[in-house]
Amino acid sequence: MSVQGFPAAPPLSSARLDLEPLRVEHAEETGPLLDDPGLHVFIGGGPASPAELRERYRRQTVGSSPDDSQWWLNWVARRRKDGRAVGTVQATVTRGHEFTAEVAWVIATPHQGHGYAREAAGTMVDWLRDQGVATVVAHVHPDHQASQGVARALGLTASTTVVDGEVRWQG
Numbered sequence: 001m002s003v004q005g006f007p008a009a010p011p012l013s014s015a016r017l018d019l020e021p022l023r024v025e026h027a028e029e030t031g032p033l034l035d036d037p038g039l040h041v042f043i044g045g046g047p048a049s050p051a052e053l054r055e056r057y058r059r060q061t062v063g064s065s066p067d068d069s070q071w072w073l074n075w076v077a078r079r080r081k082d083g084r085a086v087g088t089v090q091a092t093v094t095r096g097h098e099f100t101a102e103v104a105w106v107i108a109t110p111h112q113g114h115g116y117a118r119e120a121a122g123t124m125v126d127w128l129r130d131q132g133v134a135t136v137v138a139h140v141h142p143d144h145q146a147s148q149g150v151a152r153a154l155g156l157t158a159s160t161t162v163v164d165g166e167v168r169w170q171g
Contacts, residue, residue, distance in 0.1 A: 006093055007131060008063055009073040014123040016081070017116065019089065022061055022074035027053040029085050030076060033108035042141040043106065044164075060090070070094050073128075077107070077120040086111035089120045091128055098134040101125075105150060112146065118153045125154050139166035 012019040020026075027050060035047040048056060060074045071093040078085050087107035094100050105121040125136055138156055140147045142165075148158070156169035 006071040006095075006099070009075055010127075012075065012123050012127055013080075014119045016079060017086070017120055017123065018078045018080050019075035019120060019123060020078055022057055022076055022088070022090075024054055024057045024061060026076050026085070027057050030088065033085060033087065034106065036109050038109055039106060042144040042147065073124075075120070075124065077116060079111075079116075086116050087120065089124045091124060093128070093133065099128075099132050100135040100137060101128045101133045102137045102139070103128075103154075104138065105147075117146070117150045121150055121154060136171055138169045139163055140169055141165065142167050 009021040011021060031048070031050050031053050034053070037046060040046050057074075060072050062072070064071050072090070073093065074090040075088065076085050077087045077089060085108075087105065089103070089105045091101040091103045094102075103121060103125060105117045107117045107120070128136065136154060136156060138147075138151050138154070140151050140158075142162075148169075151158070151169040154171065156171040159168045159170055161168040
């Protein structure tokens with residue numbers, strides 16, 4: 001299946017944030033933000049080295065999977081008032097009989113608790129829906145109350161499906 005024709009990630013804005021399409025160069029800025037083992041308690045893995053993060057961003061900025069079955073959209077969330085990056089949001093879009101987007105968000109520990117995840121993810125999901133995405137899915141650790149709140153704010157509902165220890169939320 002192809003997702004040809006799905007638009008590339010554009011710059012997006014919300015009340016307090018600007019979402020910039022991800023570039024490899026963002027690794028220098030986001031690396032220190034994401035270099036926190038505490039962030040990985042719920043999302044798994046561990047902090048990436050600068051070289052690993054640049055390589056990850058290089059793969060993500062290609063825009064689609066090699067077989068063109070997925071479209072990859074990634075943004076850096078930047079606080080408008082001072083231009084500081086606070087985290088990232090991403091969507092993987094696939095097309096069956098309709099577009100489906102699996103979404104995720106990561107806000108750096110010092111910037112958590114200010115509603116940035118809800119605002120950034122909501123801005124991304126609104127744009128995805130405007131592009132014809134019918135189903136939005138997120139996978140949230142069952143103990144991660146803050147991310148469950150973001151998922152609810154996006155209009156998603158927890159299912160009984162658990163994948164790699166995370167609950168599938170869908171809407």
